Amino acid sequence: MTKNKIWLSSPHMGENEQKYIKEAFDHNWVAPLGPNVNGLEADLEGFLGEEKKIAAVSTGTAALHLALILLGVKAGDEVICQSLTFSASANPIVYQGATPVFVDSEPDTWNICPGALEDAIKERTALGMKPKAVIAVHLYGMPYKVEEIHAVAGKYDIPVIEDAAEALGSHYKGQNCGTFAPMAILSFNGNKIITTSGGGALVCPDEDLKKKAVFLATQARDQAPHYQHSHIGYNYRMSNICAGIGRGQMEVLEERVAQRRGMHAFYTEIFSGVKEITLLRAPGTDYFCNHWLTAILTESFEQREALRLALDEDNIESRPVWKPMHLQPVFKDVPYYGGRVAEDIFDRGLCLPSGSNLTDTDRERIRSAITKFLSI
Known part of the structure; x- marks a missing residue:
C-alpha cells in the first residue's frame, strides 16, 4: 500500500x-x-x-x-x-x-x-x-x-x-x-x-x-x-x-513560526553527531530565522541525491536548494560576480519537509527514513 x-x-x-x-x-x-x-x-x-x-x-x-x-x-x-x-x-x-x-x-x-x-x-x-x-x-x-x-x-x-x-x-x-x-x-x-x-x-x-x-x-x-x-x-x-x-x-502567524522552528530543532537533533551533514543555522544571536524551510548541506552531490532518493522511496518530498540564477539557461549571458559558494550550496544542499502541519506520525516516518539512510 x-x-x-x-x-x-x-x-x-x-x-x-x-x-x-x-x-x-x-x-x-x-x-x-x-x-x-x-x-x-x-x-x-x-x-x-x-x-x-x-x-x-x-x-x-x-x-x-x-x-x-x-x-x-x-x-x-x-x-x-x-x-x-x-x-x-x-x-x-x-x-x-x-x-x-x-x-x-x-x-x-x-x-x-x-x-x-x-x-x-x-x-x-x-x-x-x-x-x-x-x-x-x-x-x-x-x-x-x-x-x-x-x-x-x-x-x-x-x-x-x-x-x-x-x-x-x-x-x-x-x-x-x-x-x-x-x-x-x-x-x-x-x-x-x-x-x-x-x-x-x-x-x-x-x-x-x-x-x-x-x-x-x-x-x-x-x-x-x-x-x-x-x-x-x-x-x-x-x-x-x-x-x-x-x-x-x-491570527496564527506566530504559532506557525514556532512550528517551523520546531521542525528545525527536530532535524538538529536527528543530525547531531553526523559530521558530514550540517544545517543552515543562524550565525549568531542577532539572527532570528523563521526556518520556513530547513536546509542541510551534505558531504557531496552524490550523498545529497542518495538522501533525496531515499526519502522519495518512502514518499517523502525533499528538494535541492534553489539553482543559482547565473546557472539558469535563461540567464546564461548576464554578468555574475563572486566565486562558487552558491554553486557549492546548490550541489550539496537539500531542503527537508518543514511544514507547520506535519504530525508526530509524519515526523517518525521522516526520522526512520533518515536514520535508515545514515546507517547504510
Whole structure:
C-alpha cells in the first residue's frame, strides 16, 4: 500500500479563515478590493511596525515588479540580484527591460555576499552601468547580513529592495525582516509561512508611496468619471476573498513560526553527531530565522541525491536548494560576480519537509527514513 505523501511545505489552514471568507460572500465583496484587503494591510502593518505601509497585491512577484517601477528602473538599466534565490527575485528585472547582475552568496547565511556585491558595483559603475537597485533575499527565512549589505549599497547611493518573500516572522537584532530597506516584498504563496492561496505585499516607507503602488496595481486609472489612463497600469491588486484567507492566517502567524522552528530543532537533533551533514543555522544571536524551510548541506552531490532518493522511496518530498540564477539557461549571458559558494550550496544542499502541519506520525516516518539512510 502506498504511504501518504509527506510534502515539503503544504498550506496549513487555521480555524478563522472561513469566517472572513463568509463575511465577504455574505456582503457580496467578491470583487477585488474590500474590507478584508484593508484589514489584511492593517494587520501586516501592525505586525511589522516601523511605521511601514502595506499594499496587498496578487503575488510577491507583482510586488517586486512594482518596487522596481517605483524606483525608476527602465529598459537598459542594470539591477543587482542575489544569485542563490528563486527565479521570481530576478524575473521582474527583465519585465522592465533591464538586465540582472548576479552576485554570489556568503557561507554564513547563504545570502548575498557583501564583498562580491561591492566588486559588482565598482565594476559595473566603471563600465558606465551603475546599478539602479540591489535585490537582497532572506533565503529560507534566514536574514541576510543586514548591516554589511546596506553599508555597501549606501556607500554607492544604491537603494536596496528587501526580498522577504520567505522571511515573514524572521528578524535581525529584534527588527522584523521586511523593514530594513526603503521597499520590501512579502509572499503569501501556498507554501509560505502563511498563505492567501496566491498573494503578496509591497512594504512601503510611507502612505504616498503606497498610494502610487496601489494606483499602478489597479490599472493606473486616472481620477475621471470615464476610464482614462495616463500611465501603464497592472492588474496586481489582491482580491477580497484571498485577503480574507490572509486575515485568518495572520491570527496564527506566530504559532506557525514556532512550528517551523520546531521542525528545525527536530532535524538538529536527528543530525547531531553526523559530521558530514550540517544545517543552515543562524550565525549568531542577532539572527532570528523563521526556518520556513530547513536546509542541510551534505558531504557531496552524490550523498545529497542518495538522501533525496531515499526519502522519495518512502514518499517523502525533499528538494535541492534553489539553482543559482547565473546557472539558469535563461540567464546564461548576464554578468555574475563572486566565486562558487552558491554553486557549492546548490550541489550539496537539500531542503527537508518543514511544514507547520506535519504530525508526530509524519515526523517518525521522516526520522526512520533518515536514520535508515545514515546507517547504510
